[in-house]
Amino acid sequence: MKLFMKNPSSLSLRSDRFHTVVQEIKEMGFDSSSSMFINAIVAMLSLSKSTWQEKWESFRKLGFSNEETLSVFKNQSTCLIYSKEKIQSAVEFFTVKQNFELSYIAKHPVILGLNF
Numbered sequence: 593m594k595l596f597m598k599n600p601s602s603l604s605l606r607s608d609r610f611h612t613v614v615q616e617i618k619e620m621g622f623d624s625s626s627s628m629f630i631n632a633i634v635a636m637l638s639l640s641k642s643t644w645q646e647k648w649e650s651f652r653k654l655g656f657s658n659e660e661t662l663s664v665f666k667n668q669s670t671c672l673i674y675s676k677e678k679i680q681s682a683v684e685f686f687t688v689k690q691n692f693e694l695s696y697i698a699k700h701p702v703i704l705g706l707n708f
Contacts, residue, residue: 613637620632621662632669635665635669646676648661650679655694664704668705682704
């Protein structure tokens, strides 16, 4: 119910796409009773499979490991919806100008959404 209240357009999805996304989110280790589970579904459904993979790869190119990228997604699901340019500029700002480690950003991904 929470999903449909948060994202009513998910009612219009093909059932196989919805089922696939839910399975992928579960396989990533999300607790299906948490609100982050819903946020993760909404984030994945908002992107095509190819765009999702490109976003994931953009984190890898910036130096994040798969585990760190998963941590980012688990803690701030909307981060993968941000543009590649926004992610890159935020990571560069925090790593170059603020001397943050990528592991810190992975643990506190909310900072990636800040506007400068």
